[in-house]
Amino acid sequence: MARRSWISQAACIAWKDLHIEGRSREVLYTMGFMAALVVLVFSFAFISGQETTVGPDAVAGILWVAVLFSGTVALSRTFDRERESEAIRSLLLSPVPRSAIYAGKLVATAAIMFLVELLLAPLLAALFSAGIMPHVLWLGLLLLLGTIGFCSVGVIFSAALLRARSRDALLGALLFPIVIPVLLAASRATAYLLDPTAPDLDPALFWTRFLAALDVVFVVVGLWSFEPVVMGE
Amino acid sequence: MTYVALAYGFIWVAVFVYVALVGRRVARINAEIEDLRQRVKPGA
Amino acid sequence: MLATMPSARRSSASFLAGIAATLVGFLLVPLLVANAPLEKTMGVVQKIFYFHVPCAWLLMLSTFVCAGGSLAYLFAGSERGDRLALCSAELGVLFGLCVMVTGPLWARAAWGVFWTWDVRLTSSLMLWLMLIAYRLARRYGGAGGRRLAAAMALFAAADVPLVYLSVNFWRGLHPNTKTVSSLAPGMRLPFFTSLLIFSALWGVLLALRMRVERAHSRLAELAIAVEDAEEESL
Numbered sequence: 001m002a003r004r005s006w007i008s009q010a011a012c013i014a015w016k017d018l019h020i021e022g023r024s025r026e027v028l029y030t031m032g033f034m035a036a037l038v039v040l041v042f043s044f045a046f047i048s049g050q051e052t053t054v055g056p057d058a059v060a061g062i063l064w065v066a067v068l069f070s071g072t073v074a075l076s077r078t079f080d081r082e083r084e085s086e087a088i089r090s091l092l093l094s095p096v097p098r099s100a101i102y103a104g105k106l107v108a109t110a111a112i113m114f115l116v117e118l119l120l121a122p123l124l125a126a127l128f129s130a131g132i133m134p135h136v137l138w139l140g141l142l143l144l145l146g147t148i149g150f151c152s153v154g155v156i157f158s159a160a161l162l163r164a165r166s167r168d169a170l171l172g173a174l175l176f177p178i179v180i181p182v183l184l185a186a187s188r189a190t191a192y193l194l195d196p197t198a199p200d201l202d203p204a205l206f207w208t209r210f211l212a213a214l215d216v217v218f219v220v221v222g223l224w225s226f227e228p229v230v231m232g233e
Numbered sequence: 234m235t236y237v238a239l240a241y242g243f244i245w246v247a248v249f250v251y252v253a254l255v256g257r258r259v260a261r262i263n264a265e266i267e268d269l270r271q272r273v274k275p276g277a
Numbered sequence: 278m279l280a281t282m283p284s285a286r287r288s289s290a291s292f293l294a295g296i297a298a299t300l301v302g303f304l305l306v307p308l309l310v311a312n313a314p315l316e317k318t319m320g321v322v323q324k325i326f327y328f329h330v331p332c333a334w335l336l337m338l339s340t341f342v343c344a345g346g347s348l349a350y351l352f353a354g355s356e357r358g359d360r361l362a363l364c365s366a367e368l369g370v371l372f373g374l375c376v377m378v379t380g381p382l383w384a385r386a387a388w389g390v391f392w393t394w395d396v397r398l399t400s401s402l403m404l405w406l407m408l409i410a411y412r413l414a415r416r417y418g419g420a421g422g423r424r425l426a427a428a429m430a431l432f433a434a435a436d437v438p439l440v441y442l443s444v445n446f447w448r449g450l451h452p453n454t455k456t457v458s459s460l461a462p463g464m465r466l467p468f469f470t471s472l473l474i475f476s477a478l479w480g481v482l483l484a485l486r487m488r489v490e491r492a493h494s495r496l497a498e499l500a501i502a503v504e505d506a507e508e509e510s511l
Contacts, residue, residue, distance in 0.1 A: 164417070178432045221435050225427075244332070259489055269499060
């Protein structure tokens with residue numbers, strides 16, 4: 001049997017998850033719906049009677065909070081299928097390196113989240129008349145980076161909480177304090193990009209770089225710690 | 234000045250409450266040890 | 278076998294030592310602080326700084342010790358490392374609470390508002406929240422709780438500089454000056470003494486708590502052994 005490379009193993013796992021998700025589309029729909037609801041809830045909460053929109057800072061914040069909250073849906077489902085059919089044990093028994101499992105799960109979850117965000121951003125643009133077109137590619141990059149940062153931590157926690165009773169309650173509570181820098185960097189950068197009156201985009205560039213650095217740190221820690229955390233199962 | 238006293242007082246109170254809680258735990262452990270001792274003695 | 282549990286008695290002794298150390302330390306600190314020179318702009322209120330900063334220091338120290346212990350536990354299976362992580366996280370929550378109370382008190386007295394999204398205080402708040410989350414993970418995390426918490430500690434430690442940097446750039450400059458290096462000479466002694474005493478307090482509390490925790494785990498083992506022995510003798 002030919003030895004498969006680490007990357008192809010990770011890709012295999014990612015593809016498996018995406019394939020399953022593609023058929024049921026469960027996470028896509030539930031996460032997407034929740035994200036849209038969060039945005040609506042914020043609209044009702046923040047827009048006062050006379051105004052029709054909020055400033056770019058608020059729009060950016062709403063976008064990322066919606067991503068964070070609905071992202072926990074995707075994360076809690078990441079290992080659900082393995083848990084339900086006890087497939088986690090067979091997955092761990094296989095000679096696949098744990099870091100490849102982590103990477104595969106990370107890619108799959110991030111991809112699903114990203115897909116939802118691609119629909120969410122235009123929704124926000126429409127609701128709040130926010131100008132996403134001038135820097136649409138950059139915004140896409142921010143969404144990707146932020147999602148990766150969020151998922152890199154979330155996949156570990158989701159795996160560790162596999163058998164915990166208060167899984168859903170705990171996941172958000174444990175995850176959010178740690179990913180606040182991600183939220184901060186992503187929403188700051190997005191705010192600058194959405195602001196038509198911003199003099200220059202240096203701050204956005206800075207925050208984007210910061211976000212990328214965050215991602216590197218979190219993914220490295222994640223790759224490193226996935227095995228000992230999951231091996232206890 | 235009251236703020237300083239409040240701040241310091243709070244730290245004091247917090248640390249003492251913590252030590253008291255730890256002390257309670259110590260007492261509980263001692264009680265359990267005694268309990269175990271009792272159970273072992275008749276059987277030995 | 279029970280005779281090999283002198284650690285319980287030692288726990289009581291070190292417990293008393295802990296109280297004694299606390300008393301001595303806390304009696305010394307106010308004396309020093311009272312004799313320290315008054316700061317120009319803020320007057321007496323600035324003296325909160327002598328307790329506030331050491332507590333913030335201890336919060337950070339606790340986080341790093343917790344991460345170190347978690348590292349040992351996750352990658353070397355060290356139970357002692359796990360206990361260390363648990364105890365230092367607890368102390369971190371305790372001293373974090375002190376920071377979160379003294380900070381706003383200082384802010385209120387000095388600037389009139391309780392919270393100003395100051396860089397250091399906000400970063401400390403994040404750190405404190407992470408340690409609280411650590412405790413929650415340990416208590417309610419179920420079977421994988423210890424490992425989850427350990428992973429959390431690692432992320433939290435990696436996060437410390439990142440949180441600080443991000444909040445720093447987010448808030449820009451803040452009236453809070455670079456306090457420690459620009460301390461007036463008369464203030465250095467009380468400050469560093471206070472820092473030393475608080476750190477000693479932390480160390481004593483940690484040692485005490487570790488003792489208790491070790492006694493607790495040994496007790497659990499013994500209880501199981503006794504039950505097994507009782508079942509066999511039936």
